[in-house]
Amino acid sequence: MKPNKLSDLTLEELTKQKKQMSGIVGATIAVLLIFLGAMIFLIYRKQNLTLLAILPSAGLALLPGVIRLNQLNAEIKARGGK
Numbered sequence: 001m002k003p004n005k006l007s008d009l010t011l012e013e014l015t016k017q018k019k020q021m022s023g024i025v026g027a028t029i030a031v032l033l034i035f036l037g038a039m040i041f042l043i044y045r046k047q048n049l050t051l052l053a054i055l056p057s058a059g060l061a062l063l064p065g066v067i068r069l070n071q072l073n074a075e076i077k078a079r080g081g082k
Contacts, residue, residue: 006075014079018072025065032058 006014035058043051 006071009075011076011079014072014076018069018076021065021069021072025062025069028062028065032061 009017036055039051039055039058043049
């Protein structure tokens with residue numbers, strides 16, 4: 001499947017994708033917060049500081065979604081949308 005370029009989409013399609021991507025990013029943040037709490041608990045409980053290496057990499061899971069959301073916002077703004 002060939003990915004759509006943002007410039008080829010209508011404003012309505014861009015808004016729909018923006019809402020969908022916002023939901024995905026929000027759900028990912030919720031899961032990562034639960035994961036963060038569990039990791040902090042395990043680090044405290046087991047006194048295993050090597051688990052600290054996992055925490056910074058967990059934020060990288062958000063990066064593609066946030067980049068796409070910013071692209072969608074920029075395209076909507078460029079077209080004069082909300």
